[in-house]
Amino acid sequence: MCGIVGYLGQQPAQDILLEGLRRLEYRGYDSAGLATLTRDNAQHTTTITRAPGKLNQLQEALKSKPCPGSTGIGHTRWATHGKPNEQNAHPHHTDGITVVHNGIIENHQELKTVLQKIGRTFSSETDTEVFAHLIAEAKKNEPDLLLAVKAALEKVDGAYALVVLDESDPERLICAKNASPLVIGLGDGENFIASDIPAVLKYTRDFHFLEDGDLASLTADKVTIWDTKTHTEQQRPVKTVEWSPVMAEKDGHEHFMHKEIFEQPRAITDTLRGRIDFDVGEPVLEQVHLDKLQNIDRILLLGCGTSYHSGMVAKYLFEQLARVHVEVDLASEFRYRNPVVDEKTLIIAISQSGETADTLAALKEAAQHGSPCLAICNVMDSAIARFCDARAGVLYTRAGPEIGVASTKAFVTQLVCLHMLALVLANQRGQISAENLKAEMVDLARIPREMEEILKSENAVQEIAERYQHMDHMLYLGRGPFFPIALEGALKLKEISYVHAEGYAAGEMKHGPIALIDENMPVVVMATQGPGYDKVMSNLEEVKARGGKIISVGLEDDERLANVSTDMMTLPQAPFWILPILSVLPLQMLAYHIAKLRGTDIDQPRNLAKSVTVE
Ligand code: M6R
Numbered sequence: 001m002c003g004i005v006g007y008l009g010q011q012p013a014q015d016i017l018l019e020g021l022r023r024l025e026y027r028g029y030d031s032a033g034l035a036t037l038t039r040d041n042a043q044h045t046t047t048i049t050r051a052p053g054k055l056n057q058l059q060e061a062l063k064s065k066p067c068p069g070s071t072g073i074g075h076t077r078w079a080t081h082g083k084p085n086e087q088n089a090h091p092h093h094t095d096g097i098t099v100v101h102n103g104i105i106e107n108h109q110e111l112k113t114v115l116q117k118i119g120r121t122f123s124s125e126t127d128t129e130v131f132a133h134l135i136a137e138a139k140k141n142e143p144d145l146l147l148a149v150k151a152a153l154e155k156v157d158g159a160y161a162l163v164v165l166d167e168s169d170p171e172r173l174i175c176a177k178n179a180s181p182l183v184i185g186l187g188d189g190e191n192f193i194a195s196d197i198p199a200v201l202k203y204t205r206d207f208h209f210l211e212d213g214d215l216a217s218l219t220a221d222k223v224t225i226w227d228t229k230t231h232t233e234q235q236r237p238v239k240t241v242e243w244s245p246v247m248a249e250k251d252g253h254e255h256f257m258h259k260e261i262f263e264q265p266r267a268i269t270d271t272l273r274g275r276i277d278f279d280v281g282e283p284v285l286e287q288v289h290l291d292k293l294q295n296i297d298r299i300l301l302l303g304c305g306t307s308y309h310s311g312m313v314a315k316y317l318f319e320q321l322a323r324v325h326v327e328v329d330l331a332s333e334f335r336y337r338n339p340v341v342d343e344k345t346l347i348i349a350i351s352q353s354g355e356t357a358d359t360l361a362a363l364k365e366a367a368q369h370g371s372p373c374l375a376i377c378n379v380m381d382s383a384i385a386r387f388c389d390a391r392a393g394v395l396y397t398r399a400g401p402e403i404g405v406a407s408t409k410a411f412v413t414q415l416v417c418l419h420m421l422a423l424v425l426a427n428q429r430g431q432i433s434a435e436n437l438k439a440e441m442v443d444l445a446r447i448p449r450e451m452e453e454i455l456k457s458e459n460a461v462q463e464i465a466e467r468y469q470h471m472d473h474m475l476y477l478g479r480g481p482f483f484p485i486a487l488e489g490a491l492k493l494k495e496i497s498y499v500h501a502e503g504y505a506a507g508e509m510k511h512g513p514i515a516l517i518d519e520n521m522p523v524v525v526m527a528t529q530g531p532g533y534d535k536v537m538s539n540l541e542e543v544k545a546r547g548g549k550i551i552s553v554g555l556e557d558d559e560r561l562a563n564v565s566t567d568m569m570t571l572p573q574a575p576f577w578i579l580p581i582l583s584v585l586p587l588q589m590l591a592y593h594i595a596k597l598r599g600t601d602i603d604q605p606r607n608l609a610k611s612v613t614v615e
Contacts, residue, residue: 002090002102002609003076004182005199006163006173009190009220013072018059020192020199021076023248025055026256026403026603026610029076030084032058035091035098036072037170044170046098050089054604071170073163073193075100078609083125092129094120095136096167101128102195102613103159103180111155131162145169146217149176150228153215159357159613163193173218176228177210180613181355181382184208184216184223186238191218196611197241197379198248198401205243208236209381241380247400255602257404257496261588262455265448267409270398271416276441281434282427283420283441285395292372292392293425296346300371301328302362303350304612306407306491307414310376311350312484313580314418320577321432321440322425331362343370346392348421351375352402352410353611354382363387376417378402378410395421404603405610406496408588411488412451415581419444443575447582453572454585461586464551464567465593468522474499475513475523476587477506479536481580482526489524489587496605497595506532506539517548524590526583527554527561530576540564551590553583 003024007016013036021032033050049065051057055076075090090100105111108127111134116122120133134152135145142148145166153160159179166174175182175193185192185200185207192200197207208223210216214234216225225234253259275283299318301311311328318326329339331349335358341347347366351359354377363373363384375388378397385394397413423440426432432440468474474493478486487503494501504513506525517523523543527536537560540550544564552565555573562568569586571579595602 002078002195003199004073004100004102004161004163004193004195006073006175006193007190008071008173008218009187010070011190012068013070014062014067016203017072017074018055018062019202020194021058021074022055023198023201023403024194024196025076026405029054029604030079031086031089032074032076033089033091034058034062034067034072034074035093035165036067036069037165037167038069039170044167046093046096046165046167048091048093048098050086050091052085052089071165071173073098073100073165073173080104080127088124088126090128091165092124092126092132094129094132097132097135097139098165099128099131099135100163101131102161103178105130105156105160106158107156131156135164145172146174146215149174150215153228161195171219174216175210175218176215178212179383182210184210184218186223190220191223193218197243198403201241201243201248202245205241206238207241209239210236211386239381243401248403255404255592257406257408257592257602260402260404260408261585261592263400264409264412264585265451265455267399267413268416268448268451270400271413272444273398275420276445278438278441282424282437285420285424287389288374288393288395288421288424290424290428292374293346293428295344296372297325297344299324299326299346299348300341300366301326301348301350302331302334302359302366304331304356304358306411306488307350307352307356307359309484309488309491310411310414310418311348312487313415313481314422316481317419317422317577318425321422322429323431324425324429329362331356331359335362335365339365339369341366341369341371343372345371347371347373349373349375349384349388350414351382351384352378352397352399352407352414354379354384355611355613356384357613360384360387367391376414378413405605405608406492406591406602411584412581416444416447419577443578446574447578450572450574450578450582451585454582457570457586458589461569461589462593464569465590465597467567468551469594469597471520471522472500473516473521474501475516475521476501476503476525477509477523477536477539478503478526479506479532481577482528482583485526485580485584485587486524488584489591492588492591493594495608496591496602497598497600498606499594499598506536509539509542514542514546517543517546519547519549522549522551524551524587525553527552528571528576528579528583529555529558530579537561537564553586
């Protein structure tokens, strides 16, 4: 959940590391630090500057204590062990060895006790510092840094992405990965290490994606990778990412979240590119192994947070279009049950980052039961994508880097991917005519234009936000596929504005939440025409009768809805199954503007991290 960046080459490392960390700040942001090496006569010394709080505080600290040199490592932290203060901020250093680490060392307490018994003194409360001491100890017997790191890793249980800097071996960096993401960016006379691609996208688009168990040595000109399990050197392919550096910039927007909301039409165009081919007659899903979908009798969708909500929408869609039994589960719940899945259950793991620990663990659990596993992921070669690639395949959402902690464009691109998958399954199972399939594909292709229309209503949404900015609670309601959209709208509001919000199935209102309704509990309701519309209208009358304020999301010419609503956010006419995708846009804008008016930190809300790589 933290961010790592490493550099060695000819340029001043501090600037590159700091900029990399700025691009990674969304991964974790309670403290940060840099370490660089400089030559002092024949010796090298390490300069470390760390600061609690956000990156600006590190930047300030660097003014009085800069990190010179052209080799260095940096880290932005999301605390798991020890308070977010300077002492616990990474990098951690002992005896010329400096480390940054993401993940959790599960046996750190035992290791620390052993190390303390042999006289080692710890200066932080972190699990990470154990690494520095273990490597320093290993170097007493094994002077080669790479082998010393390997020896230290053998003692450690848990997840890590680790980068090591050594004063006595100044021309290289050593890094290792196990269950936490780490990539090596390849430059010309310089090389980079990062926990996430955007950190170094400005310098390179060519990457080695490390695999679990990899240990790598980098000089400015050479990268060598070993598999620690087989003790062999590995030839990992160089992969070029499609993301461009501007995609990771704010591009004139005040916040990444705002940019990402407004990027959604472009993101959907990219999601659909090359996949909607009317000559083929069904969506072309290049990395999905269609043969693995043929014998299934059940689908289980797994995800967390927003990705779980897209799975919930897909349940309605798969059942309706492909007539297949579907369940949706929170990955964190599934993995601790004794789940009943088998080789006929298709598991679809949904994850923007592809690194969410619970989703990955749930997948692995399902795979043990022989279930084919398919991923819907945004980040290329992420752990979940890789795990599924060798099984039922991967469907990349192609949303581009999503930097705002609140997921927006990833969600809608997931929905479009799931819709295409539902069509392929419906076709495979003989549940859809060629004519209807074509019509559905046309509907998908129209989404970007419809989204553009909705985004034009930002000013109107902003005015609504002004009227409700001081509310302490909001209730979100929806029926059918709009129920998960209500959940998603409520999640957006609570995570970025800290307003308490709850999503409910509209039909459940009478079974409890109606007791909450009064003038201080506005109700945001999805009320598009189609199945369930009349029932939702009845719910709204019940809210109105109790003095509740109604903010509706509905079709632009719906006068009946307009009459019952206190405020309305409108959608253009669109087919029923496209409307859930469209109706989340006003909810994202509403949450964004309420948060902005309340002055919260929209891109990096308190306590959250973009990828939840710990359990
Ligand atoms: O990367 P993933 O899609 O697996 O992440 C899942 C959740 O952590 C994520 O959707 C989270 O709920 C977002 N902050 C929601 O905006």
